């Protein structure tokens with residue numbers, strides 16, 4: 001938009017110049033001179049064009065002048081040849097003399113590397129689209145593209161085709177201006193004059209349109225190269241039915257009844273829409289609630305649609321219930337392991353699972369008021385209960401009503417993936433949506449999937465008294481984490497908690513055993529087992545809630561990973577944005593919250609905030625916890641950084657020793673050149689609480705030195721980070737610096 005205004009401004013300024021400056025005289029003088037040169041005139045002009053292009057002189061003025069001097073067809077020919085030749089010369093100069101240095105420098109610049117790879121792979125398309133858009137400065141682009149991996153052939157071809165409309169427009173402006181300045185009597189040529197101006201306006205409009213289309217396509221091409229939209233469109237299950245809230249909560253329980261009253265009020269009457277909404281939000285999980293509350297708070301007319309439970313996964317079947325269960329499991333563990341501290345209980349501590357689950361339900365009910373439908377109505381939001389489905393590119397249907405919008409947000413989240421394991425569906429299984437309704441502890445529990453959800457719940461149920469089998473498709477647990485960190489948690493779960501970890505989930509087969517129990521069998525060259533359990537929990541893999549949304553009707557692109565968005569969280573329909581689990585690989589509550597804030601700014605206030613600017617930490621709440629932020633070492637290396645790493649074992653941190661929590665470490669990766677913190681992993685009982693400091697350091701673009709200069713209270717486990725800061729500072733004390741210090745101190749004696 002801003003760029004369009006700038007281009008219009010330039011054209012208006014050029015027109016004003018033509019009217020008020022003695023352009024006519026100048027042109028006449030130049031024309032006479034060039035005509036005196038005969039056939040040499042256009043050739044010299046073309047060569048001048050090549051030279052100015054190489055010297056980075058913007059070519060638009062010269063292009064307009066060509067129209068004025070040679071007319072539309074000759075002017076076009078001269079500029080088209082001159083511009084293409086000039087562009088090729090600049091490209092070859094950059095390629096021959098600067099590309100090598102830039103490649104070396106770019107190793108540490110992930111954004112340039114991505115662009116370089118993208119242009120390398122899709123040279124023709126990227127250059128062509130950039131050329132179509134006059135918003136990309138022509139003369140700079142020649143050199144810039146020369147610095148990238150694009151091949152010369154596609155570059156020449158893309159130039160030839162991509163420069164056609166822009167060149168035509170500017171030459172046309174020049175030719176039209178010449179005719180206008182020729183000042184023929186208005187009475188005879190009035191209609192011709194009108195035709196010329198209409199032609200000019202039409203050409204201008206076409207170029208602007210082509211520019212818009214090209215820029216959109218270019219953005220998509222960049223995304224494709226980042227791997228976000230390469231997958232094919234999945235076929236959506238037309239018969240999909242979401243789990244009803246009555247299967248997610250105990251409808252007769254006093255606490256869960258309170259959740260229902262707050263989050264799916266049975267007697268709720270949907271409002272009648274009155275006019276267009278500034279923002280319609282589909283889904284009232286974290287992303288939807290934050291979008292709706294933020295937009296309404298800023299004065300927008302907002303509609304919020306939820307088909308199931310307000311609060312979404314986090315409140316009802318994710319973070320909140322799981323963390324309450326984890327806390328109970330930790331209490332059980334501590335009660336059983338107090339001997340070291342001199343705590344001796346008479347006999348084995350008895351754990352009442354039902355009490356632990358009741359506590360969870362009570363706390364969840366207490367928190368549910370904050371996310372309630374009633375609270376959002378109080379904030380001025382029109383709250384609709386029902387399935388939201390796009391009826392077209394700017395309207396949504398809910399409960400038989402049609403809501404038209406200026407902007408919409410898809411915040412429909414994700415759910416447990418359907419795993420294609422033979423026999424699983426027939427045997428029956430629990431997911432995160434149903435496990436929190438248990439009131440009796442399963443004696444034996446198989447947890448399929450050793451990602452964060454699987455590990456947290458597997459360890460908790462083992463500690464609460466179940467015999468847990470954790471089944472992973474690959475080898476090991478938490479495969480995305482730093483392997484040293486995952487290994488510590490694996491050992492803790494197996495050796496300390498007694499949980500059984502089993503691999504080869506890929507060969508897993510399930511059948512129904514006697515008494516409704518479930519039999520899990522693996523017959524592979526790596527492992528053979530045959531176990532019978534009371535319950536199965538599917539804890540691995542998330543699937544986006546795409547069905548029942550009418551995305552095709554709205555022109556919104558999606559893949560099996562979710563709704564496709566650009567860096568500013570806009571979908572392929574410019575009026576529709578997305579936030580949270582539905583569009584992100586960072587499936588965390590705080591990430592959904594941060595994305596919703598970006599959507600409010602970008603959708604309602606034309607801001608240009610980018611999701612890739614976010615620094616998103618995360619934590620897996622096993623015991624010990626694993627918390628991570630920024631790059632892992634391999635990713636930082638792949639991004640071209642020169643990485644150095646410092647690890648501080650907790651066994652050397654006083655507070656960890658005193659707490660008896662020495663298993664774990666803090667690890668920081670930094671850029672060797674600048675000292676800037678690139679990423680870090682902490683494994684500790686309260687790693688999630690410690691991670692904030694590292695997140696701040698990365699957000700504020702600080703060096704590792706800041707961890708040293710920050711005073712930490714003693715004794716805390718966070719001192720591990722201070723020790724890393726100190727270790728980094730010691731690396732600065734090179735033998736030369738030491739020698740200089742020694743000399744200085746000797747001199748002071």
Ligand SMILES: Cc1cc2nc3c(=O)[nH]c(=O)nc-3n(C[C@H](O)[C@H](O)[C@H](O)COP(=O)(O)OP(=O)(O)OC[C@H]3O[C@@H](n4cnc5c(N)ncnc54)[C@H](O)[C@@H]3O)c2cc1C
Pocket residue numbers: 282283284285286287288305306307308309310311312313314315317318319320322323386387388389411412413414432453545547548549579580581582586587588589590591592621
């Ligand atoms: C067991 C578990 C533990 C977790 N623990 C943590 C944790 O400790 N920390 C953390 O940060 N994250 C955690 N998460 C992840 C976190 O819960 C999600 O990242 C977060 O809830 C995503 O929010 P969202 O708004 O994108 O989606 P959701 O919370 O899933 O909300 C989407 C909402 O949209 C509704 N909806 C869907 N389709 C429609 C439609 N067509 N019409 C109307 N409504 C619709 C759904 O009913 C749902 O209420 C956990 C997840 C699980 C499963």
